[in-house]
Amino acid sequence: MKQQRLQMVQKQLVDRGIADVRVLDALKTVPRHKFIPEPFRDVAYTDGPLPIGHNQTISQPYIVAFMTELLNIESHHTILEIGTGCGYQTAILSCLAKKIISVEVVPELSESSMNRLSSLGYKNIEVHCSDGSQGWEQNAPYQRIMVTASPKSIPEALLDQLDIDGRMIIPVGKSVFSQELKIVTKNKKGHIDIRPSLPVRFVPLVT
Numbered sequence: 420m421k422q423q424r425l426q427m428v429q430k431q432l433v434d435r436g437i438a439d440v441r442v443l444d445a446l447k448t449v450p451r452h453k454f455i456p457e458p459f460r461d462v463a464y465t466d467g468p469l470p471i472g473h474n475q476t477i478s479q480p481y482i483v484a485f486m487t488e489l490l491n492i493e494s495h496h497t498i499l500e501i502g503t504g505c506g507y508q509t510a511i512l513s514c515l516a517k518k519i520i521s522v523e524v525v526p527e528l529s530e531s532s533m534n535r536l537s538s539l540g541y542k543n544i545e546v547h548c549s550d551g552s553q554g555w556e557q558n559a560p561y562q563r564i565m566v567t568a569s570p571k572s573i574p575e576a577l578l579d580q581l582d583i584d585g586r587m588i589i590p591v592g593k594s595v596f597s598q599e600l601k602i603v604t605k606n607k608k609g610h611i612d613i614r615p616s617l618p619v620r621f622v623p624l625v626t
């Protein structure tokens with residue numbers, strides 16, 4: 420599996436322009452196949468999303484790497500992640516930052532990802548079962564926010580919980596066919612700037 424993982428990093432990430440060495444190292448290290456249900460483990464390192472149950476998916480490796488690189492994480496950051504799913508993106512973030520607070524609305528997914536992440540030895544992660552459109556007030560503000568389910572517009576609570584000088588990556592769209600990744604930044608005066616990035620397709624953020 421290690422060999423397949425290194426090949427995934429070279430062909431799907433490096434060859435397509437992902438250049439941040441820390442991000443590449445994280446994707447070389449985290450055992451993606453252990454986050455995927457048994458029947459799909461053989462194809463864990465292929466170039467696409469895969470089903471993880473409950474009508475949800477684990478994102479394509481390139482999208483995970485692309486969004487992580489865009490987030491521009493520093494090792495002292497506390498990160499809020501919305502949409503834990505199987506916990507793969509959470510594990511990648513945990514390699515790069517001080518603390519990850521991850522919120523998942525489906526109880527079975529939040530419980531299984533919490534168990535998986537702790538049995539794999541990730542210690543700087545908290546998973547909470549809650550509606551992520553409300554963020555997670557207790558640990559705010561967050562220097563970085565990563566959202567991996569798509570709302571129709573950016574939830575106010577997430578803007579409020581973003582720190583000064585903070586950055587959020589979020590897929591926003593009126594339908595699954597018209598989503599766009601947005602890069603949201605908050606400057607020293609608290610002013611919000613929103614810039615568009617790639618067109619994407621995520622499951623909806625249910626509220």
Ligand code: SAH
Pocket residue numbers: 471475476477478501502503504505506507508509522523524525528549550551552567568622623624625626
């Ligand atoms: N990052 C995940 C991808 C998960 S897919 C991974 O690597 O596996 C999106 C996830 O968002 C799903 O698990 C879905 O249940 C969750 N989700 C949808 N609406 C949500 C909400 N309002 N709050 C928290 N999680 C939500």
